[in-house]
Amino acid sequence: MSVREANVVILGAGPAGTAAAAQLGLLGVRDVVLVDRHDFPRDKTCGSGLSPRAIETLKELGVWRDIEPHSYAIHGMRLVTKGDRESWQSAGEKAAAVVCQRRVLDHLMLQKAQARGVEFIPHFNATDVLREGERVVGIQAQDGTKIRAKYVMIAGGSHCRVGLPEQRPRRIIQAIMGWWDDVPFRAHHLEMIFDASIAPYYGWLFPENERRVNIGICYEERDGKQNARELFQRFLDKHYRDRLSKATQVGGWKGHPVVWSYAIEKLTAPGRLVIGESGLMTHPATAEGIYQAMKSGMLGAGALSDILSGRRSEREAFADYERRCKAQFQLAFWAGGVFRRVARTDALDWVVSASEVPVVKSTAARILAAL
Ligand SMILES: Cc1cc2nc3c(=O)[nH]c(=O)nc-3n(C[C@H](O)[C@H](O)[C@H](O)COP(=O)(O)OP(=O)(O)OC[C@H]3O[C@@H](n4cnc5c(N)ncnc54)[C@H](O)[C@@H]3O)c2cc1C
Numbered sequence: 001m002s003v004r005e006a007n008v009v010i011l012g013a014g015p016a017g018t019a020a021a022a023q024l025g026l027l028g029v030r031d032v033v034l035v036d037r038h039d040f041p042r043d044k045t046c047g048s049g050l051s052p053r054a055i056e057t058l059k060e061l062g063v064w065r066d067i068e069p070h071s072y073a074i075h076g077m078r079l080v081t082k083g084d085r086e087s088w089q090s091a092g093e094k095a096a097a098v099v100c101q102r103r104v105l106d107h108l109m110l111q112k113a114q115a116r117g118v119e120f121i122p123h124f125n126a127t128d129v130l131r132e133g134e135r136v137v138g139i140q141a142q143d144g145t146k147i148r149a150k151y152v153m154i155a156g157g158s159h160c161r162v163g164l165p166e167q168r169p170r171r172i173i174q175a176i177m178g179w180w181d182d183v184p185f186r187a188h189h190l191e192m193i194f195d196a197s198i199a200p201y202y203g204w205l206f207p208e209n210e211r212r213v214n215i216g217i218c219y220e221e222r223d224g225k226q227n228a229r230e231l232f233q234r235f236l237d238k239h240y241r242d243r244l245s246k247a248t249q250v251g252g253w254k255g256h257p258v259v260w261s262y263a264i265e266k267l268t269a270p271g272r273l274v275i276g277e278s279g280l281m282t283h284p285a286t287a288e289g290i291y292q293a294m295k296s297g298m299l300g301a302g303a304l305s306d307i308l309s310g311r312r313s314e315r316e317a318f319a320d321y322e323r324r325c326k327a328q329f330q331l332a333f334w335a336g337g338v339f340r341r342v343a344r345t346d347a348l349d350w351v352v353s354a355s356e357v358p359v360v361k362s363t364a365a366r367i368l369a370a371l
Pocket of ligand 1 (some may be wrong): 048051126127155162176291
């Protein structure tokens with residue numbers, strides 16, 4: 001049974017883990033090991049939308065130049081309300097978002113981390129953390145391989161429970177989606193459809209390139225009684241039947257949960273720090289999680305760099321990490337809670353019907369961009 005020693009081991013190479021790894025490399029922390037149960041490139045069920053905040057974070061990480069050429073620019077959106085009112089919103093050039101397939105995004109981020117000296121170990125299916133008393137001192141794989149480290153970062157996403165002993169209440173948004181070629185769509189515009197059957201959530205169409213779109217729905221499970229495929233089929237029949245009639249479906253539909261909480265807490269314990277969706281840091285109303293994953297990964301990397309270089313104690317740096325995550329996300333999560341309540345009412349219909357007035361139109365665009 002082999003044992004590897006490291007300064008930092010990161011469990012999971014999604015946006016959280018790769019951002020943390022890339023940032024640790026940038027900050028000069030050596031002997032960082034990143035593991036994932038998959039090899040890369042790999043797919044991840046996701047709309048792959050990157051908000052303006054996510055783009056800013058990619059710039060801070062120094063990877064935007066690598067990612068931009070593989071991204072599809074979004075300059076506006078089609079909004080459909082529960083009352084079937086339709087509106088076209090322009091985010092303006094400045095607020096432009098992009099769609100970048102996760103197969104590409106995560107792989108480019110991983111390559112950047114490797115170029116900065118991080119070692120990547122694929123096919124490492126972590127099953128447990130190693131402990132010495134209360135302290136986490138490493139991780140262990142299903143095949144018995146162990147990595148001992150001064151610090152463990154947990155970035156395993158929504159399914160992984162390794163290293164998360166606290167019973168933090170998780171809330172769940174269910175999602176199901178598919179991919180199609182040759183669906184007619186307005187170039188550089190995404191679509192958000194607030195249908196009553198999935199309120200307070202929405203369905204979407206995100207263009208990935210000139211030819212391919214992904215379409216999906218997210219919804220809150222009620223008593224486990226909804227059938228995801230039936231719900232999605234009804235949504236497609238209502239909103240996309242005509243446009244899908246001449247399109248070609250690519251692969252099968254995929255379902256995947258998004259986990260979240262209003263409370264940003266319990267992200268640290270002796271020897272280990274949680275980042276990304278493992279820390280329940282996804283947006284309660286939009287299910288956006290890539291930005292929060294990358295940002296918390298960067299903040300976590302900063303905390304570990306401070307500790308390892310002796311600038312701050314573990315206690316100080318960990319407390320500061322939690323404070324910074326709260327400062328970064330808490331307001332938006334609460335705003336998401338308000339939006340969830342609003343989305344159950346007819347308020348969006350009112351906004352859209354009033355949106356012929358230019359000031360309302362631009363305000364609505366700003367609110368959606370800010371979410
Ligand atoms: C259908 C759907 C659509 C979405 N659309 C968007 C969107 O358009 N924009 C947006 O910002 N967010 C979106 N999200 C949310 C976003 O996908 C996640 O919040 C984000 O991927 C979280 O990043 P992460 O790095 O924390 O975790 P993940 O991306 O889930 O990465 C976790 C990594 O850990 C690995 N791993 C897990 N367990 C283990 C283990 N035991 N051992 C080793 N490795 C392990 C996994 O293989 C994976 O590579 C969507 C989510 C869903 C489900």
